[in-house]
Amino acid sequence: xxxxxxxxxxxxxxxxxxxxxxxxxxxxxxxxxxxxxxxxxxxxxxxxxxxxxxxxxxxxxxxxxxxxxxxxxxxxxxxxxxxxxxxxxxxxxxxxxxxxxxxxxxxxxxxxxxxxxxxxxxxxxxxxxxxxxxxxxxxxxxxxxxxxxxxxxxxxxxxxxxxxxxxxxxxxxxxxxxxxxxxxxxxxxxxxxxxxxxxxxxxxxxxxxxxxxxxxxxxxxxxxxxxxxxxxxxxxxxxxxxxxxxxxxxxxxxxxxxxxxxxxxxxxxxxxxxxxxxxxxxxxxxxxxxxxxxxx
Amino acid sequence: xxxxxxxxxxxxxxxxxxxxxxxxxxxxxxxxxxxxxxxxxxxxxxxxxxxxxxxxxxxxxxxxxxxxxxxxxxxxxxxxxxxxxxxxxxxxxxxxxxxxxxxxxxxxxxxxxxxxxxxxxxxxxxxxxxxxxxxxxxxxxxxxxxxxxxxxxxxxxxxxxxxxxxxxxxxxxxxxxxxxxxxxxxxxxxxxxxxxxxxxxxxxxxxxxxxxxxxxxxxxxxxxxxxxxxxxxxxxxxxxxxxxxxxxxxxxxxxxxxxxxxxxxxxxxxxxxxxxxxxxxxxxxxxxxxxxxxxx
DNA sequence: TCCGATTATATTCGATCTGACAATAAGGGA
DNA sequence: TCCCTTATTGTCAGATCGAATATAATCGGA
Numbered sequence: 001x002x003x004x005x006x007x008x009x010x011x012x013x014x015x016x017x018x019x020x021x022x023x024x025x026x027x028x029x030x031x032x033x034x035x036x037x038x039x040x041x042x043x044x045x046x047x048x049x050x051x052x053x054x055x056x057x058x059x060x061x062x063x064x065x066x067x068x069x070x071x072x073x074x075x076x077x078x079x080x081x082x083x084x085x086x087x088x089x090x091x092x093x094x095x096x097x098x099x100x101x102x103x104x105x106x107x108x109x110x111x112x113x114x115x116x117x118x119x120x121x122x123x124x125x126x127x128x129x130x131x132x133x134x135x136x137x138x139x140x141x142x143x144x145x146x147x148x149x150x151x152x153x154x155x156x157x158x159x160x161x162x163x164x165x166x167x168x169x170x171x172x173x174x175x176x177x178x179x180x181x182x183x184x185x186x187x188x189x190x191x192x193x194x195x196x197x198x199x200x201x202x203x204x205x206x207x208x209x210x211x212x213x214x215x216x217x218x219x220x221x222x223x224x225x226x227x228x229x230x231x232x233x234x235x236x237x238x239x240x241x242x243x244x245x246x247x248x249x250x251x252x253x254x255x256x257x258x259x260x261x262x263x264x265x266x267x268x269x270x271x272x273x274x275x276x277x278x279x280x281x282x283x284x285x286x287x288x289x290x291x292x293x294x295x296x
Numbered sequence: 297x298x299x300x301x302x303x304x305x306x307x308x309x310x311x312x313x314x315x316x317x318x319x320x321x322x323x324x325x326x327x328x329x330x331x332x333x334x335x336x337x338x339x340x341x342x343x344x345x346x347x348x349x350x351x352x353x354x355x356x357x358x359x360x361x362x363x364x365x366x367x368x369x370x371x372x373x374x375x376x377x378x379x380x381x382x383x384x385x386x387x388x389x390x391x392x393x394x395x396x397x398x399x400x401x402x403x404x405x406x407x408x409x410x411x412x413x414x415x416x417x418x419x420x421x422x423x424x425x426x427x428x429x430x431x432x433x434x435x436x437x438x439x440x441x442x443x444x445x446x447x448x449x450x451x452x453x454x455x456x457x458x459x460x461x462x463x464x465x466x467x468x469x470x471x472x473x474x475x476x477x478x479x480x481x482x483x484x485x486x487x488x489x490x491x492x493x494x495x496x497x498x499x500x501x502x503x504x505x506x507x508x509x510x511x512x513x514x515x516x517x518x519x520x521x522x523x524x525x526x527x528x529x530x531x532x533x534x535x536x537x538x539x540x541x542x543x544x545x546x547x548x549x550x551x552x553x554x555x556x557x558x559x560x561x562x563x564x565x566x567x568x569x570x571x572x573x574x575x576x577x578x579x580x581x582x583x584x585x586x587x588x589x590x591x592x
Numbered sequence: 593t594c595c596g597a598t599t600a601t602a603t604t605c606g607a608t609c610t611g612a613c614a615a616t617a618a619g620g621g622a
Numbered sequence: 623t624c625c626c627t628t629a630t631t632g633t634c635a636g637a638t639c640g641a642a643t644a645t646a647a648t649c650g651g652a
């Protein structure tokens with residue numbers, strides 16, 4: 001899963017009919033699958049992958065196709081890069097995340113259109129569970145994941161939401177469902193096999209990771225304004241961020257330094273240009289702290 | 297990597313000469329490697345694995361042994377259980393983490409004996425880099441990982457520390473080193489192949505995870521006192537925690553509920569017994585928040 | 593040239609969290 | 623009864639964070 005952000009839109013590298021993640025049996029000639037992935041993508045997009053991370057390894061028996069007696073092992077990765085110029089070849093292209101997960105984009109301030117439809121269909125699914133105990137359990141899972149009652153929307157629950165929709169038969173991939181899923185504008189574009197689930201895993205991981213490691217900068221150009229940086233984070237998180245607070249956080253952590261230049265602008269006061277202080281990667285150990293540890 | 301905590305000591309399930317992690321080619325009969333691991337360990341220890349998590353998948357070409365043309369894929373896991381009764385069979389036993397990582401145990405309040413020796417040897421290694429730029433880079437990595445100058449010790453950097461020691465030739469596994477590593481009481485017991493590195497990965501992951509997900513309870517008996525819970529967390533984190541603050545955190549998050557009983561004690565006022573509120577797993581979505589997101 | 597629209601940047605304020613520490617309660621043993 | 627040990631409750635100051643306000647710089651049109 002290769003991610004880039006362009007003009008405030010989080011993009012995904014796809015192949016084929018735009019519903020398949022880049023994948024393939026990486027040859028023995030590479031030292032590791034990681035380096036195989038890197039070489040392949042750099043050749044396709046012309047841009048180096050700034051960051052690669054393992055997502056999950058699937059080795060379940062059900063994963064084999066027609067043949068038995070042979071287990072297929074799939075290692076999924078999350079990679080970040082920049083999409084510039086028109087590098088999309090005929091074999092691959094870029095798609096917005098939110099075509100696959102329309103319900104995940106809350107950047108307009110209001111919930112996305114169609115989310116209420118999904119919520120209603122989920123409630124039907126909850127009520128459809130015979131057992132009252134099972135009903136309560138389903139109800140609670142839906143309430144947490146989709147922010148029912150007075151709960152806040154939690155953008156890090158992308159995978160849980162997709163799994164619920166799958167279970168409820170509200171996405172096309174869940175062929176076992178009785179009722180037909182809602183239209184694609186509501187339930188998103190389907191992908192091949194379990195690729196949309198892998199995508200959900202990656203979105204979840206990335207939305208979590210940007211909060212404690214400076215990986216956003218892999219998606220930025222060498223120089224950028226603070227608003228551009230904020231828009232990129234918002235694109236990934238799928239929600240709006242308070243501007244002064246975002247600035248404060250970035251500055252007091254000394255993640256960036258001014259270049260001295262200012263940006264030619266789209267109206268309004270010119271913005272200072274910044275660059276990422278690569279030194280922070282060496283200076284600091286990025287590791288969160290939540291338990292009350294003694295400082296000394 | 298199977299972990300339990302007993303009497304305030306974090307323990308590790310080992311096989312053979314106590315320097316090998318449980319491992320093996322899991323047969324095709326299991327639905328997934330996960331379930332194979334689960335069955336194997338439950339049979340060996342008599343206790344169910346409460347929690348299993350994938351650590352990392354190795355697929356590098358160097359990982360093959362004598363044979364070429366065939367790539368070995370190893371999936372490493374982290375599992376939590378309880379060690380009770382004398383279930384150690386002849387083929388496996390429990391070892392303390394800190395036999396392998398003596399420098400990681402800071403629970404005495406003072407740094408572990410031998411840490412200063414390691415620091416001194418690391419400084420030698422820093423100075424041994426010819427290039428001054430490389431010296432500065434090494435120096436900074438050591439300073440961060442081992443808390444030099446006035447930096448705080450960060451217990452989540454176990455893997456980084458092990459890798460530095462490896463690079464500096466201060467652990468037995470690094471056979472390429474010129475100088476002999478310090479005695480085992482200082483540099484820890486060696487393990488087979490790269491098992492100690494996998495262990496370091498698991499320790500790092502677990503020390504990080506206990507801070508935002510309630511996995512500690514998988515290591516506790518059904519009922520426990522708050523101090524026992526604290527001691528377990530301290531055993532994993534390798535450092536002391538302030539008691540009142542720990543209580544406050546656990547209580548205000550409603551992670552536990554009183555059983556009504558009190559513990560027969562080892563001197564001092566009897567302690568209330570608690571049990572884990574399994575309901576929190578359903579009630580709450582455990583996902584950290586660090587970036588300044590708008591609340592509404 | 594003035595004004596307002598737009599965006600950038602700086603500052604303030606209050607609620608909450610958290611680390612550090614103090615104080616009180618309840619049991620056991622000398 | 624006194625003292626030791628552990629449990630439990632409470633306080634306080636500093637840091638953090640969300641929210642909102644205030645000021646600055648540029649552009650375009652009246």
